[in-house]
Amino acid sequence: MLFNQLGLSAELLRAVDEQGYEKATPIQQQAIPLILAGRDLLAGAQTGTGKTAGFTLPLLHRLQHGTENRRSVRALVLTPTRELAAQVGESVRDYGSHLPFRTAVIYGGVSINTQIDKLRKGVDVIVATPGRLLDHLQKGTVDLRAIEVLVLDEADRMLDMGFIRDIKKIMKVLPKKRQNLLFSATFSKDIRQLAAELLNSPTEIQVAVNGKPAEGIDQVVYPVDKDRKRELLSYRIGREDWRQVLVFMRTKHGANRLAKQLEEDGLTCAAIHGNKSQSARIRALQDFKSGKIRVLVATDVAARGLDIEKLPHVVNFELPFVAEDYVHRIGRTARAGNQGHAISLVCVDEKNLLADIEKLLQTNIRKEVVDGFEPDPRIKAEAISRGRGQQRPQKKRGAGQQTRGGQPNSRRSGPPKKPAGGRRRSSGRQRRAS
Ligand code: AMP
Secondary structure, three states: OEHHHOOOOHHHHHHHHHHOOOEOOHHHHHHHHHHHOOOOEEEEOOOOOOHHHHHHHHHHHHHHHOOOOOOOOOEEEEOOOHHHHHHHHHHHHHHOOOOOOOEEEEOOOOOHHHHHHHHHHOOOEEEEOHHHHHHHHHHOOOOOOOOOEEEEOOHHHHHHOOOHHHHHHHHHHOOOOOEEEEEEOOOOHHHHHHHHHHOOOOEEEEOOOOOOOOOOEEEEEEEOOHHHHHHHHHHHHHHOOOOOEEEEEOOHHHHHHHHHHHHHOOOOEEEEOOOOOHHHHHHHHHHHHHOOOOEEEEEHHHHOOOOOOOOOEEEEOOOOOOHHHHHHHHOOOOHHHOOEEEEEEEOHHHHHHHHHHHHHHOOOOEEOOOOOOOOOHHHHHHHHHHOOOOOOOOOOOOOOOOOOOOOOOOOOOOOOOOOOOOOOOOOOOOOOOO
């Protein structure tokens, strides 16, 4: 579903467009209309689902169309950690970049005076961790009596971190008539109890839990050198006669290049990503669905929300930097109880990304070395001597190691027809907009 079908204002749609989002994520599709309608919400969604935009966009819309003009704090978002507060604050500023609202991010560990100055000048939205917000309440440096919308983000983590008493103290100073939105990855007994106390006839919504791909997906990792991935992919598609394959790349540029190379290998193919016009994307998707093209190469953003009935094969040509994206990607297959096949071509540089994914999944993915595509031990040694096991930007290193060949050669196939002559290419970097 496109954002402009959700009832958001032109200013917000413009900001969404600037973020490069194409379609609303499932949680956004569900949450935005309900919040715009003024409902209280109990929402089951984890980080990575697009939940922040899911509550921030309609929240800003409501502030924009509310009757209150005086500068007062009208929306409060509580988060468990400083990092999350900073991140949500940034999202509020991004999505509200064409609106006149001011946002304050309030958390501990930094000077309270700077925050007091900011609050004194007047803000419309506060994103805060509970402890520091209470400090301000006790000092009388914040006034929450005009709050119209309250969001508890990652409420389960807030309870785990022992914030329940702080939250209850904050609740006491809020006006009775307000909209309440509770987001939580899990619905434990404690969360249900908090929801019962806090929410007013809430609507409950939930999106698929991250880290738990559908049961029917057969996942396999093919360890392979980076410059032989394309050759291996073409070989598997041809040899096993895959008819409909969705291939994930990290970058638009990489997607274009791979699509071109696969065409050269004789496969009908198209690429979809943010730089393609809407009509080109629709056409590619139609051709893919109808079987006119066999391979669709996509970036994560372009593929989000793609719904292709009974898609049999998903290939991670490159592993995503964010482990949750792996679950999103492979979730394109085995939908609605169907069987699906998810293949990851993993080179030595990606071993830490794989370890992150396996940690998230809490399982080891089966590894199969394909005959004739065994990774070159010299490349592995070179990577170790470079001290580089990944290309993930700005994230702490995963601790695990990729174990190559968990069940080596269990489905060996004949050697490739083509010699290993792949040129070495770098895959480029892409950070998700966050
Ligand atoms: P969140 O679950 O709110 O932490 O968001 C996860 C990531 O998804 C962030 O990097 C957002 O910028 C991104 N995101 C949110 N909504 C969309 C969308 N509709 N399309 C693509 N990316 C999105």
